[in-house]
Structures are given as structure tokens and as C-alpha cells.
Amino acid sequence: MSLDILRNCPLFAALNAAQLAAAASGLRRQSLAAGTVLFHQNDAAAHYYIVEHGLIELDRLSPDGSGKVIELIGPGELFAEAVMFMNLPRYPVTARAVDDSAVLVLRNIALLDLLTTDNTLALHMLGHLSMRLHHLVQEIETLTLHDARYRLANYLLGECERRDTTRLTLPAPKQVIASRLGIKPETFSRLMHSLRSTGVIDVRGATLVVNDLAVLRNLLDSG
Amino acid sequence: MSLDILRNCPLFAALNAAQLAAAASGLRRQSLAAGTVLFHQNDAAAHYYIVEHGLIELDRLSPDGSGKVIELIGPGELFAEAVMFMNLPRYPVTARAVDDSAVLVLRNIALLDLLTTDNTLALHMLGHLSMRLHHLVQEIETLTLHDARYRLANYLLGECERRDTTRLTLPAPKQVIASRLGIKPETFSRLMHSLRSTGVIDVRGATLVVNDLAVLRNLLDSG
Known part of the structure; x- marks a missing residue:
């Protein structure tokens, strides 16, 4: 026990x-x-x-x-x-x-x-603690992303509704949008990467296309 | 650099x-x-x-x-x-x-x-990684507590308003309330501890007194 x-x-x-x-x-x-x-x-x-x-x-x-x-x-x-x-x-x-x-x-x-x-045991313990650190950092990332994803979804939906289109010309560089939403640049990059890799959005230069408004709305409902 | x-x-x-x-x-x-x-x-x-x-x-x-x-x-x-x-x-x-x-x-x-x-270096590195683990666990705890605190504040305010009093007789053991709010028992304990130590609530047996409704309302507004 x-x-x-x-x-x-x-x-x-x-x-x-x-x-x-x-x-x-x-x-x-x-x-x-x-x-x-x-x-x-x-x-x-x-x-x-x-x-x-x-x-x-x-x-x-x-x-x-x-x-x-x-x-x-x-x-x-x-x-x-x-x-x-x-x-x-x-x-x-x-x-x-x-x-x-x-x-x-x-x-x-x-x-x-x-x-x-x-004397190899300490090295193995270092390895396991390192892996555990990575997992915890990922967990924090997930918890932080949850909040950031909500804010980004809210921003994108707002822009789509305001302009009545799913094709947005980004009004400022990504870093500026990230900063306006209170999201760290690296978190913003991870978030955009995740939305792109799941097909929710496409980004081509300064143009952002929202392919799936429903997914963004779900993020808001579950946030 | x-x-x-x-x-x-x-x-x-x-x-x-x-x-x-x-x-x-x-x-x-x-x-x-x-x-x-x-x-x-x-x-x-x-x-x-x-x-x-x-x-x-x-x-x-x-x-x-x-x-x-x-x-x-x-x-x-x-x-x-x-x-x-x-x-x-x-x-x-x-x-x-x-x-x-x-x-x-x-x-x-x-x-x-x-x-x-x-051969003492590996031990020192283990010590530093251990401390780092503690910090990350605390950070996760803080992020999780944020959410749990919101739900608890929402519950307590709701009960106070429904019964028009700041003195609540808890309708069930703490574990049951925690579970109803979707909060892990140990997170619930930490949360109650934190609200008690900052004087926001008092707990005497099955009676809970909310000393500061404004703090709870602020938690909801900032959540």
C-alpha cells in the first residue's frame, strides 16, 4: 500500500x-x-x-x-x-x-x-524528473491555452460578425493582435498552429479564413 | 548571450x-x-x-x-x-x-x-529539478484554483441570495459539495483554507459565514 x-x-x-x-x-x-x-x-x-x-x-x-x-x-x-x-x-x-x-x-x-x-541511478532519476517537468509544462500550456483560445475565438467571431464575412484581413501583425488579446506571442503561435492543423482556420499572409464558425462558437460555450 | x-x-x-x-x-x-x-x-x-x-x-x-x-x-x-x-x-x-x-x-x-x-553534481541537479517541479505543481494548482474558486464563489453567492442570508448551513458534507461543483477534494480543501485565511468566510462545523460578499462578487467578475 x-x-x-x-x-x-x-x-x-x-x-x-x-x-x-x-x-x-x-x-x-x-x-x-x-x-x-x-x-x-x-x-x-x-x-x-x-x-x-x-x-x-x-x-x-x-x-x-x-x-x-x-x-x-x-x-x-x-x-x-x-x-x-x-x-x-x-x-x-x-x-x-x-x-x-x-x-x-x-x-x-x-x-x-x-x-x-x-552512479547511473541519479542519471535515471534526472531523466524521469525531466520528463515529468515536460509533462507539467505541457499541462500548464493546456490550461493557459484554454483561456487564450477562448479569447482568440471571441475575437475572431466578433470580427466575422462585425464585417459579415469569414475572410478576415488581419488589421495588424500577429504579435500586435496577440498583445491586444493579452496572449503571450509563443502561446499565440501555438494556438494558431493548433487551429490551422485542425482545419478550423487557414492563414495566407495577412488573410485569415475561418472555415468552421461552429468550432469557434463551441469554444466560447465550453469556455 | x-x-x-x-x-x-x-x-x-x-x-x-x-x-x-x-x-x-x-x-x-x-x-x-x-x-x-x-x-x-x-x-x-x-x-x-x-x-x-x-x-x-x-x-x-x-x-x-x-x-x-x-x-x-x-x-x-x-x-x-x-x-x-x-x-x-x-x-x-x-x-x-x-x-x-x-x-x-x-x-x-x-x-x-x-x-x-x-558525483555530488547529479544530487544538486536532482534538488533543483525537484524544486522546479514543486513550483510547476503550484502554478497548476493556481490555474486550477482560479476556475474552482470561481465555481465555489458562484455557489456561495447563489446560496446567500436564495436564502437571503450570509450564514449558511451546509446542506451536505464538504466532499459532497466539492463533488457537486466538480472540484477535487484536495483542491476544495485548499480553496476553503485560502478563503478562511483571508477572512472572506468563517467555518464552524456545518455553518459557513460569508464575511465579505464583495470579494466573492469580484471573483466572479474577474473569472
């Missing part, structure tokens, strides 16, 4: 079954009532954690003594593992349970031992 | 100036007209890349011979670096310029040499 939670963390994706068991050696489960502090900023860091259920808040004290929430960690998510790799001996944040929670407690030394005895 | 682009990639954040220069040894710049293929799927992989400007599409051929866009890579972003760490000798995708583009071409061997001569 605990190993299943580990297996789903990108950090452990490079580990085979024996390595996963070694990384999890000494693993224990800790329940935390809402409001309980798991560790304080500047405590010695010998463990890292995965949230089993509940919600953990990471706070950093500023020099004036006020706390600021840095991150909220939910089920299946790892925290304090970066500290272990950075060779910092102390936690840079305080971890507190927001709701009644449970965390899996893992020993830094168990994973670091594995990494020093198998 | 090229080193500035490198410095902004999370992968290189752990490198000091001398290591960065070593990783960039043999770096060259390649211009690509729109439509040009940079490398084909199954080509031997000796390089990884950073987009300087333009847009690069990564396609994977499925067994039936049709291509599928796996990823679009924009300015400042790295690609094909995971391949290098995974010890795959061949690119799993075809890279093609969507727009007129330029990429920085880096040699795998330059970075892998560094990693084998300094």
Missing part, C-alpha cells in the same frame, strides 16, 4: 523493485491532527515525506517574524526531498497539518545510500 | 560558472526554416537542445505510420535532455520547426562528463 504511493511519485519512477524497497527501508506512517507541526524551520533534516491523506502547509518565517505559506502539499505529493539533495542539514520551512492528515516518513540516508552505490 | 539562456534552465541551476562553461563546450547555434526537420525519430542521439526563438514540434510515429504531436517547445525551453539521462541511444521523436526558429545545440557528452567527475 505505502509502496504503491511511492511508485506514483516521479522521483521513484527510475527505481526497480529492489531499489524501491531499499529506499523505503525504515518507512513509517505518522498521523497528524489539524494544526500539528510536523517539523519546524531550522530543525535538522533527516527525513522527507509523502502525504497519504489530508493537507500539509509549508511556512517560511521572514526576518520580521511573520509567517508566509510557501506551499500546500496534498495526497500523493512529496515534500522536503529537495532539501536532502541540496545537502542542507536543516529544513528551510515549518510543516504544519492544515486538516487531519497522515504522512509517510522516509529516511534521507536510505535513498542517498542507493545513489552513492549506483 | 547563449550562456544567459542556459542559466535560466532549471537543469543548469546547480552548475557554477566553470561547470556551466564546460557543459556548454562545443555549443553551436542552428537556424531552422519553418517546416525543417532537426532530427528524425530513431536518429542517434548525441545532442540536446534549447529553443532560442521560434517553435519546435516533437512528433512520434505510431505503428500505423501516422504522426502525433507529443509536445511543442518554445523559447528558453530545453528538449531531448531526458533522452541523454535515460541512456537511450536514439531520439524517440522527430523534431520539426513549426515557425522559422533557432536552437542552441549542446553535446550530451559535455554534461555527462561533468556528472561522472563530480
